[in-house]
Amino acid sequence: MKLNFLRGISWRPVVSYFFLMAIFFALLQLYAAKKLSVLGALFIILPLSVLLAWLLYQRVIGPLNEIIAAARDMARGNLDRELHIYTQDEIGELARSINDMARQLRNTIDMITEERNRARAILDSMADGVIALDREGRVLLINPVVEEIFDLRQETCLGKKILGVIRNYDVERLLRKALETQKPTSEEVKIFGAGPDPRIFRLHATPLKGSGRETGGVVVVLRDITERKKLEQMRTEFVANVSHELRTPLTSIKGFLETLLDGAMNDPKTSRQFLEIMSQETERLTRLVDELLDLSKIEERRVVHRWQPVNLVDIINRVASLFRPQAKEKALTLSLEVPRDLPSVYGDPDMLAQVLINLLDNAIKYTPPWGSVTIRAMVLEDQLRVEVEDTGLGIPAESLPRVFERFYRVDKARSRELGGFGIGLAIVKHIIRAHGGKIEVESTPGKGSLFYFTLPLAEPASR
């Protein structure tokens, strides 16, 4: 136990020490016995020391220099460098230890890099925006979603205060609150992004717990809820609209019923008139409920489609002949520009007829007398395009994106007068969408509108 420290001393220095001592004593003895002059001793010592120096260089200084160079290299970050010293002495031991250390470091760094890449990949692939701030409120990182929303580059934002990156009072207030109270906070905030209109975000700010100087800070997750808000609003409007549409005929029916019960019943002429109005209103109610049911069926894709190759020429002709009397009544020219050899599309003939009926019905309704309505069909690449153009009232630019919404009516009063509910175009949109097509509208107020839809051809390869 007491000799433990001896283990640390290797035999090499001890042996060389005794070897040198022996030579020294031998020379001393020879000199004392006058067998050797100073000059002679020098002759022996000089080559011996040259030999020793050479050995020292070979075994110690050279490898040490190599180790120093390698260590400097590693400090600069090049951990792939390996030392090739395989001797069994201390130098070899040192080289092996340094190689081990480098390998260990490399592994650790690889592990950390991999972990960081994984975290980065998760952040990058998130659908929500993420911003991390340090305890001073400076930006540590932002993910690509945030870059996209606010049209930023991560490099230009790092180290800046949040107000220099996202200039929004509420965001900054929320973050300050999270940093000060060290409690997670959440809020809905309207923020201006890259686009002209603000978007609505749900912000979750979570403080990072940490005791050291460098730790702490806060992570913010931004979830874009603009679409959801819009949907919520549409749903509210929808319910309000349906209730309104249902109540109007009901109120009228109720009013006439009460008048009848109050005595008008006894006057056969009046009661007949009242009953006729009530019948009309009931008719209107039934139609509304039918249309609503149709729409919800199509929206939920509950309709059993009778999919088959459909020749639209027949359908267009049939629908057009349906509307000829109405068009004649208003002195409208109803013209068809449909080639005879139109390739067929794949779909449900009744539903496609419904689309044309709704479009044509609108066109005739909203075109003043002496105008014209034109139906055109043509093939564009692998799509069939059908157009319904009128010389009607047209649709103002601000209403164009909304005409396919349920219950949206450009002019409520006029539309109701003409007996519309604002559902027709919503049905059209859903049918065309279910057929894998697209419907668009172009319009100039006062000049007329052009509705056109495209459907994929049944056999694009045969053409």
Place this chain on the structure above:
Amino acid sequence: MSPRSSFDKALAELQQDILRMASLVEQAIYDAVQSLVKLDVAGAAQVIMGDEMIDELYLEIEDKCVKLIATQQPIARDLRVAITGIKILLSLERMADHAVDIARATMCLSGQPLTVKCLEYIPQMGRLAQQMVKDGLDAYVNGDVQKAKEMCALDDEVDYIFAKVFRELINGMMENPKTVMQSAYLLYVSRYLERIADHATNIGEAVIYLVTGERRELN
């Protein structure tokens, strides 16, 4: 803490305060224009009430600025930072007031559908003015002279639309005297937006002065 670093910190804090106020002003301009387009009285009322907060913030930041100059007696660039701070604040405050003016006009216009045709120009002007405020503040944050100049160039576009709106509204009034009241209010609104854009160019000039020390007339 040395007096120097506490001064630097105060200057950084001043910039943050200005950005804080700017965000509220940007929002107010947008909300004012939107509530006008939708004739949303509730939205307009919110803009008017929100101005109180902006005014309070303005006074608070201005006080800080004055104290900074009085106690630290900055010179050269530091003095420019403090002075431009006050200039930008003033411009922002005036913009917020114009947003309130627009909201007031909305209140007066409400209750009847807008029949005047050139309503689409107002949001267009609003967007441009808002963009100018945003770019101006971005230029301020980054000390970006180039961006400040580009922003000021947008003012010509605003002026052009304003001239167009003016012509069309006057024509409309002559054709149809019933629309005179609406047209007059819209004329005011477009004037306010034009003024907001002018204040934005002031911010741009202030940024250029801050960075280069040169005074430029960019309006």
